[in-house]
Amino acid sequence: MITDNNGSYFDPNGLLIESGTTVRFVNSSGSHSTTAYHPDNDDTPLRIPEDATAWDSGVYTNAEETFEHTFDVEGVYDYYCTPHAMLGMVGRIVVGTPQDGPGTEPPADLPPAAKESLPSIDTILEKEVVKGP
Numbered sequence: 001m002i003t004d005n006n007g008s009y010f011d012p013n014g015l016l017i018e019s020g021t022t023v024r025f026v027n028s029s030g031s032h033s034t035t036a037y038h039p040d041n042d043d044t045p046l047r048i049p050e051d052a053t054a055w056d057s058g059v060y061t062n063a064e065e066t067f068e069h070t071f072d073v074e075g076v077y078d079y080y081c082t083p084h085a086m087l088g089m090v091g092r093i094v095v096g097t098p099q100d101g102p103g104t105e106p107p108a109d110l111p112p113a114a115k116e117s118l119p120s121i122d123t124i125l126e127k128e129v130v131k132g133p
């Protein structure tokens with residue numbers, strides 16, 4: 001989670017992992033959260049698997065603060081930073097080989113900048129790690 005001359009963003013912003021993997025988010029600079037797109041979080045659209053657990057780190061203001069989440073359900077997980085989602089600070093994690101689920105639908109309900117920043121599922125499956133801007 002970074003703020004620099006390129007703006008505020010997740011790097012990587014696309015990631016392919018196996019089920020059961022724990023991902024650690026690190027606040028490198030700026031003030032950021034990692035927050036799943038889920039109605040429990042700011043009433044945002046559901047964009048993680050229906051039977052998966054949502055997460056919300058809260059906003060970190062200090063460098064090197066970290067948050068961990070374990071992904072146990074196969075599928076597509078879209079997440080955002082609460083202060084910067086409108087500016088396109090979003091990311092996508094693909095777990096296993098997703099067939100369907102809310103995250104595989106087009107992100108019609110997201111802010112325009114967020115829609116543009118989300119890497120495609122195909123790109124994530126091909127590259128496994130997608131760098132931020």
Ligand SMILES: [Cu+2]
Pocket residue numbers: 008009031032033081082083084085089
């Ligand atoms: Cu942010």
